[in-house]
Amino acid sequence: MVQTIRIEAAARERAGKGAARATRRGGSVPAVIYGAKQEATLLALDPRDVMKELHKGGWQSHLYEVAVAGGPTERCLMRDVQFHPVSDQPIHVDFQRLAAGQKIRVRVPVLLLGEDVSPGIKAGGVANLVRRDLEVLADPDNVPERFEVDLSAAEIGDTIRWSAVKDQQGAVPTLDRDFVVLTVAPPTVAEAEVVIAAPAPAAEPAKGKGGKGAAKPAASAAAAKAPAKKK
Incomplete structure (x- = not known):
């Protein structure tokens, strides 16, 4: 069985934007219960109760018993919440009354x-x-x-x-x-990545002071080993 959440509410006598603003100035959130071919019931809710339900998540799927002071307790679904465009606080709540046998x-x-x-x-x-x-x-x-x-x-x-x-x-x-x-x-098999190293570029021969190229190392070594000519 789904959990039923009880919310205490006060009755409101007048409808309209002016009455709703007056309810907000008094520190409450205006609300209404409609449906099941009955007259709408006007309510005023504690904003802390509303925020507690919104923070739970999934509030549109919860079953509520709204207890109106001096009146009956009604089984409802919370169908819509309007928020202030700047403060993001709830400014109006719509409840849908459940009729007998309604899913x-x-x-x-x-x-x-x-x-x-x-x-x-x-x-x-x-x-x-x-x-x-x-x-x-x-x-x-x-x-x-x-x-x-x-x-x-x-x-x-x-x-x-x-x-x-x-x-x-x-x-x-x-x-x-x-x-x-x-x-x-099926199980996921990660493909192994094969990395092929690029060959290193060949080193360029060093240039000598003559400008066009350095002296050959082999020739220089042979000249150093040759015996000096007698005069």
Whole structure:
């Protein structure tokens, strides 16, 4: 079952931009609950409560019980938050009221099972999780905590789709097809790089003082060894 988060709220009597600005000047965030063929309920929220939910992430998939002071508690989804263009603080929140029997859109994480015995994984394959969580429509009172994917018989090259997911608990995917959840990819082999060193350039002969070239070393050595002529 999905976690239900309770938010305390105060009622607002007037609608309109002027009333909303007055609510903000009073240190609260104006909000509204609409839907289920009922009249809209105007609210004022503590900005700290709003920011706490935004920092959690995934707030559009959470189920809320908004307790209005002096009024009923309403089951809602937080559908939209408007922010100040400069301060980036929330300035308005829209809640959608849940009607009886209405399903909610949520994201459910995927849990992998049997990786330690999977033939494909043992052979060096890699579990490529295409979708780490799955977006589904579910009954608010029967939302799965996770979707389990069994890899105990998966081979390299296998593809696991939505239809193979265990314990769907009546959830319906928002994608209208049997989409891919995971593949077992073959091992990646890195190609060895072969570096061929370029030959070193031949050294140029040193030039002598004569300008056109240096004296040959062999000739110079022979001249030094020859005996001096007698006069």
